[in-house]
Amino acid sequence: MRRAIGFLGTVLLMMLIFGLYTGVHEVKQHEKILKELDLKIAQEAENIRVLKADWSYFNQSGRLQDLVGKRLKLMPTSPGQIVIMANLPERGPAEAPGVKTVRPSDLPFRETGEGVPGEASSIPSKGPTTQVAP
Amino acid sequence: MTNGDMQNRKTDARGALAKTRQRLSVAMTGLLVVFTLLMGRLFEVTVLREPSIGRSVASVNETSLYRADIVDRRGEILATDLRGASLFADGREIWDPADAARQLARVIPGLDADAVARRLSTRQAFVWIKRNISPAQQAAVRQLGLPALHFREEPRRVYPNGRTASHVLGFVNVDNHGLAGLERGIENTIIERRNKGGVVELSLDLRVQHALEDELAAAMARFQAKAAAGIVMDVNNGEILGLSSMPDFDPNEPGSGQKDALFNRATLGVFEMGSTFKLFTMAAALDAGKASIASTYDVRTPIAEGPFIIRDTHPQDRVLTMPEVLMHSSNIGTVMIARQAGADVQQAYLRRFGLLNAVPFELRESAGPLLPKNWGQIELATTSYGYGLSVSPLHVAAATAAVVNGGIHHKPTLLKRDSRADVTQTRVLLPETSARMREMMRMVVASGTGRQADVPGYPVAGKTGTAEKQVGSGYDKTRVRTSFVGVFPAKAPQYLVLVLLDEPKPTAETKGYATAGWTAAPTAGKVISRIAPMLNVPVAPIEAPATPPATFASYEELR
Numbered sequence: 230m231r232r233a234i235g236f237l238g239t240v241l242l243m244m245l246i247f248g249l250y251t252g253v254h255e256v257k258q259h260e261k262i263l264k265e266l267d268l269k270i271a272q273e274a275e276n277i278r279v280l281k282a283d284w285s286y287f288n289q290s291g292r293l294q295d296l297v298g299k300r301l302k303l304m305p306t307s308p309g310q311i312v313i314m315a316n317l318p319e320r321g322p323a324e325a326p327g328v329k330t331v332r333p334s335d336l337p338f339r340e341t342g343e344g345v346p347g348e349a350s351s352i353p354s355k356g357p358t359t360q361v362a363p
Numbered sequence: 364m365t366n367g368d369m370q371n372r373k374t375d376a377r378g379a380l381a382k383t384r385q386r387l388s389v390a391m392t393g394l395l396v397v398f399t400l401l402m403g404r405l406f407e408v409t410v411l412r413e414p415s416i417g418r419s420v421a422s423v424n425e426t427s428l429y430r431a432d433i434v435d436r437r438g439e440i441l442a443t444d445l446r447g448a449s450l451f452a453d454g455r456e457i458w459d460p461a462d463a464a465r466q467l468a469r470v471i472p473g474l475d476a477d478a479v480a481r482r483l484s485t486r487q488a489f490v491w492i493k494r495n496i497s498p499a500q501q502a503a504v505r506q507l508g509l510p511a512l513h514f515r516e517e518p519r520r521v522y523p524n525g526r527t528a529s530h531v532l533g534f535v536n537v538d539n540h541g542l543a544g545l546e547r548g549i550e551n552t553i554i555e556r557r558n559k560g561g562v563v564e565l566s567l568d569l570r571v572q573h574a575l576e577d578e579l580a581a582a583m584a585r586f587q588a589k590a591a592a593g594i595v596m597d598v599n600n601g602e603i604l605g606l607s608s609m610p611d612f613d614p615n616e617p618g619s620g621q622k623d624a625l626f627n628r629a630t631l632g633v634f635e636m637g638s639t640f641k642l643f644t645m646a647a648a649l650d651a652g653k654a655s656i657a658s659t660y661d662v663r664t665p666i667a668e669g670p671f672i673i674r675d676t677h678p679q680d681r682v683l684t685m686p687e688v689l690m691h692s693s694n695i696g697t698v699m700i701a702r703q704a705g706a707d708v709q710q711a712y713l714r715r716f717g718l719l720n721a722v723p724f725e726l727r728e729s730a731g732p733l734l735p736k737n738w739g740q741i742e743l744a745t746t747s748y749g750y751g752l753s754v755s756p757l758h759v760a761a762a763t764a765a766v767v768n769g770g771i772h773h774k775p776t777l778l779k780r781d782s783r784a785d786v787t788q789t790r791v792l793l794p795e796t797s798a799r800m801r802e803m804m805r806m807v808v809a810s811g812t813g814r815q816a817d818v819p820g821y822p823v824a825g826k827t828g829t830a831e832k833q834v835g836s837g838y839d840k841t842r843v844r845t846s847f848v849g850v851f852p853a854k855a856p857q858y859l860v861l862v863l864l865d866e867p868k869p870t871a872e873t874k875g876y877a878t879a880g881w882t883a884a885p886t887a888g889k890v891i892s893r894i895a896p897m898l899n900v901p902v903a904p905i906e907a908p909a910t911p912p913a914t915f916a917s918y919e920e921l922r
Contacts, residue, residue, distance in 0.1 A: 249405050249409060252409055253408070256409070275446050278443060278444075278445060279445060281440055281443070282440060282443050282445060282523045283523070285439060285443075286523040286524075286525075288439075289523070289524050289525060289527065290524075290527065290570065290572075290577075291525075291573060291576075291577070294573075294577070305893060306896045307892065308818055308819055308820040308892050309820065310896075311820065313901070313902045313904070316820075
């Protein structure tokens with residue numbers, strides 16, 4: 230009886246020791262992985278910072294302005310391009326029967342969007358679109 | 364063997380057995396104690412103790428500061444900390460200081476080989492070679508394979524937008540300590556934010572800042588001006604969207620430009636502002652009930668005041684109403700208005716507008732005004748049209764905002780305001796006075812000296828100012844400082860634009876004039892036409908073209 234208890238105790242102790250050992254080992258492994266991950270995260274975070282700074286550097290307003298001036302046919306939005314309903318001219322008289330209204334889309338050529346030069350409220354000729362402000 | 368012997372042996376054996384048993388139990392107890400201790404320790408180590416996770420904490424440098432990013436109101440990065448490497452050597456490990464220094468000077472341009480050799484030959488354990496070297500240089504140094512060279516990781520402050528907003532941001536020294544601008548002015552906030560993992564949000568709008576700088580630089584080139592300054596401000600809460608002083612500098616290399624470039628003209632420079640001060644004289648007289656817009660002033664004869672004779676730049680030779688005095692920027696008329704109000708009223712209101720004290724501001728580069736020594740009749744007269752009292756452009760911007768926004772003075776700020784709750788505000792004018800001032804300022808732009816500042820779609824209200832520069836004891840008529848302070852939209856102003864040009868020269872385009880109406884006003888107009896669409900300011904219905912009102916009656920019609 231005593232022998233059995235002693236034997237069982239020994240087995241239990243060995244199992245406990247083995248369990249603890251593997252536990253500690255696993256924890257160490259995990260810690261190692263965690264350390265590597267932390268380092269990677271820190272590196273990535275630093276990379277992101279660098280990329281953000283790069284993004285900001287390459288998007289300097291002055292640089293973009295120069296590039297647009299050289300490469301694109303865009304111009305700064307002029308206040309005249311933004312029109313509110315109240316500033317649009319009155320609509321002409323209602324369509325009389327028998328009179329055909331010519332719409333821009335009916336014309337054989339595309340609208341060039343030529344505005345009246347010198348008139349402040351007219352749509353500028355180079356404006357890509359006319360925005361209607363709310 | 365005798366029986367007695369047997370007996371003896373038996374007792375001996377029994378004694379030995381007992382002894383052994385005793386020893387065994389002692390050994391067992393000892394082992395038990397030891398193992399219990401071991402188990403306990405094991406339990407403590409594996410279960411109880413806090414896991415000491417080896418987070419890679421970079422060796423914290425005692426000298427270098429880690430700072431939070433600075434971003435504009437839309438989150439664009441204006442300043443950030445990047446990881447930089449600094450090169451140092453262990454002098455004890457260097458074999459040949461002169462050779463090592465020569466090799467280093469080859470890969471790091473600008474390194475003084477002799478100085479490095481001298482420092483290395485002291486055989487000290489720690490010798491800085493170069494702080495903040497680039498990654499390419501770091502690789503080149505590694506390639507040298509010298510044993511005694513080491514790198515220390517340090518934060519390096521980078522301003523990706525270069526010169527943009529340089530006077531607002533300021534710059535730092537090699538240890539990342541702020542030396543100028545916000546980097547110095549709100550250094551504690553920047554470091555605290557960094558420790559909490561946040562960023563510092565400014566009220567600046569990078570797009571507005573660029574438009575302002577671009578137009579100021581263009582104006583400086585066009586009029587060959589010596590310097591320029593500009594401010595864009597939200598009149599309803601004091602937030603500054605753009606602040607620029609030209610010439611400016613690159614905060615990444617603050618020492619590289621002209622020394623003059625570090626001087627912030629928008630906040631630290633104090634100037635006699637000239638006619639823009641007429642706004643404050645009139646607002647004071649109106650608000651105190653000492654004059655009304657119907658008051659008339661005979662400006663036909665110049666006023667003699669002490670040693671000065673006060674004349675008009677644009678003589679009208681007739682009787683003017685108060686709005687006309689402002690429109691034509693009559694000095695004589697303004698002095699009359701100031702006399703109506705009196706010195707006490709004038710001073711009380713200038714104080715209310717914050718013009719007699721330093722502006723409480725985030726930048727330490729913020730100057731107090733230069734006040735006249737005693738405030739007699741002469742000072743009453745000269746101050747009324749902006750001479751004899753020097754203030755910074757920031758003073759004028761904050762005061763003008765109060766004049767047009769319904770009469771509330773806000774502390775100007777460079778930090779983004781979260782809500783209306785944390786706005787420091789003081790009522791300085793009656794709402795009606797503010798409304799009258801807006802109307803008069805609109806007339807200055809619609810048909811007075813500020814016509815060139817007007818922008819179709821965004822009616823501007825404002826005032827020009829042309830101040831002769833003091834040379835010795837007198838004033839030089841040929842050297843002027845021109846300014847324009849304008850707000851838009853005129854009816855319910857949202858934003859203020861202030862432009863100041865130092866010694867603009869006349870051009871063919873300006874028909875030989877270098878006054879504010881020909882230099883500062885069109886510059887402000889260009890700034891407004893660029894920033895108004897960006898800031899989503901609604902377009903105003905087209906006004907009927909305004910004609911210059913000849914009399915007060917026609918002014919009434921215009922309203």
